[in-house]
Amino acid sequence: MKEKLEELKRHLAEVYDLENVTSLLYWDQSTYMPKGGAAARGRQLGTMEKLVHEKMTDLQIGRLLEELTPYGESLEYDSDEAALIRVTRRKYERAAKVPAAFMAEMSNHFADTYQVWTEARPADNFAKVEPFLEKTLDYSRRLAEYFPYNHIADPLIGYSDEGMTVSTLRPLFQDLREQLVPLVKAVTDRADVENTCLRQTFPEKEQWQFGMDVIRQLGYDFDRGRQDKTHHPFMTKFSLGDVRITTRVKENQLEEALLSTIHEAGHAMYEQGIQMELEGTPLASGTSSGVHESQSRLWENIVGRSRGFWEHFYPKLQEVFPEQLGAVSLDAFHRAVNKVEPSLIRTDADELTYNLHVMIRFDLELALLEGKMAVKDLPEAWRERYKADLGVFDPGDKNGVLQDVHWFAGTIGGSFQGYTLGNILSAQFYDAALRAHPEIPDQIRKGEFSTLHGWLKENLYRHGSKYTAMEITKRATGSPLTIQPYIAYLKNKFGELCGLNG
Known part of the structure; x- marks a missing residue:
């Protein structure tokens, strides 16, 4: 044997x-x-x-x-x-x-x-890609037909989040939506948060270098990785010794490049943490898109948007951009980074509204796969959902149906659910890490991330794909997938930020 x-x-x-x-x-x-x-x-x-x-x-x-x-x-x-x-x-x-x-x-x-x-996309020309998308829908359906299923999207979801189906995701998302909608309303009903400090001119070179310095301190290993520019940020791996990330920089939107860089570094640190003995086998990768996304969202949001993180890094950022941020207080900057505001762009969305973007896409791709909607009707259906769910509207498609690469580089169906699963799991994993090491928040304030990174490597990263998403969640956290830590995290964070707890 x-x-x-x-x-x-x-x-x-x-x-x-x-x-x-x-x-x-x-x-x-x-x-x-x-x-x-x-x-x-x-x-x-x-x-x-x-x-x-x-x-x-x-x-x-x-x-x-x-x-x-x-x-x-x-x-x-x-x-x-x-x-x-x-x-x-x-x-x-x-x-x-x-x-x-x-x-x-x-x-x-x-x-x-x-x-x-x-x-x-830059030409705001959906018609140009429409016939290609129609063909993509055909391929997606044909791929699903090779498998037995209860819903046509189930095999596509199974490729990236094995064990998840439409019948499990729909009620999960509905439960989450019922919790999020009133919280979003409560937060946005409060006085509008000023974020013009993030909308000044921040030269690309300085933004780039600051982001590189941050992720190096978080634990991204540049001896086994690098960062480059792209249209739509992503992480990719060529071996456990070569795990690369990409980002994009907007000189008038400070948080775009930095949070994107941290996000992709979270994915990469997962891959870099897999034990080398698994190299060359199907075990040498993250176990599912949801678990993978939990790591990008944990580092980007739970750590990267936290007060403690900015207590350490904000003085350094002020040194890089003294004219733009020298007179902006830490409190004002922290609130700006966490501003809740319904928007058109998923990747720019705040923590509270982000999952609503995902649910819109999930519902639309199910309608396409079920044959309830034609590709030609997708742009208008997109606009209607954004107006109804988020109260925002754009007559064009560049910031609408054309904004995400997923349907234009892969199947329709099977990708977007991982983002919301990742958000839910990010809080569940972080909560477990805090139970094991209550000192982690104090360490983050000092710019020390090795304890958190080490717990994640020991309990999650090193295993690669040895365990399914549900197995590794239970092993690492002691309980199956649950939205409770995520909801508690959001209520506590935004309750303090917006004075809802009193």
């Missing part, structure tokens, strides 16, 4: 390498690739996806899994070997249901659509 396990690892190492080469092509497309490379890049990505799929569904892997499964079940559940066998089997069985040619064709289409989107 040991020899067969080593043979399986050799096959999986080839899959792992091909997947990471594919990631490198995507990273280049989103950062430095010249416009003229778009057509060839789509073909290259299609070829790579086909190779990855063929390797992963190789009959040799299937044979080895059949022989190794009883052995894996005889081992301790927590062992790396048992986890490798059961996780690989799940991945193999899912991949085997979908033809390699279909995966290549779909990947090629996604690459083409992404390139059109990079031109359509």
Whole structure:
């Protein structure tokens, strides 16, 4: 069995390498690739996806899994070997249901659509990308049809958040919405928070360097990573020794680059924290999009927007921008960073309204997949929901349906739910860390993050994908997924900020 396990690892190492080469092509497309490379890049990505799929569904892997499964079940559940066998089997069985040619064709289409989107969005031209999106919807439905399901979105959700379905997410989101809406109203009914201090001119070079200094102090390892600019910030991994992030800088919007940089560094620190022994296997990655997002949101919001964080970093920021911030108090700056204001852009949204953005997208993509709405009607439906749910309106599409890359670089369905799951889990993980180390808030005030980072590495990061999202949540926090720590965190934070607690 040991020899067969080593043979399986050799096959999986080839899959792992091909997947990471594919990631490198995507990273280049989103950062430095010249416009003229778009057509060839789509073909290259299609070829790579086909190779990855063929390797992963190789009959040799299937044979080895059949022989190794009883052995894996005889081992301790927590062992790396048992986890490798059961996780690989799940991945193999899912991949085997979908033809390699279909995966290549779909990947090629996604690459083409992404390139059109990079031109359509700045031009505010939904019509340019509409036929591509119609094709994406067709591919998304066809992909789902390869699997049994209760709702057509379930297989797509399963790719990134295994175990989650529409039937579990709809009531969860409804419960969260019922808690959030009155809290948003209570906060926004209070005196408007001034945030003009964030809307001055802040040169890009200084913003960039400050963000780099911050994430280095948080624990992002630049010996195993780097940061570059892109249209839509993301994290990507080529190995556990090469985990990269991207950001974008707006000179008249100070928090954009900094919080985006912290957000992506949160994703990257998760990947950098995976134990090296898992390299080259399906275990060497975060376990789900929701758990992954919990780390970006934990570092960006719970830490990066906290009073303690700015007690340490604000004097340093004032030194970088003395003319812009020298006369702005810490209290005023902290309130500005946490201003609650319904807005058009998801990635710019405050903590309270953010999940409403996600729920709008989740509902719209379900309507598309169910056939209740046509792609051509999506922009207007988007505007109507934003006006109804957030009270904001924009007649264009650049800041509407074209704002997020997800539907223009992947399937319609399966991505957005992870953001809200991540928000919920971020508070649950942080609450568990505080129970273990009550001194963490005081350490944050001093610019010390090693205790929090260390707890996360020990209880979450090092395990990679050994455990499902629900398993790792229960192991790390002592309870299954629950919205209670998240709601308590929001009520306490904004209650203090806005004087609601008295």
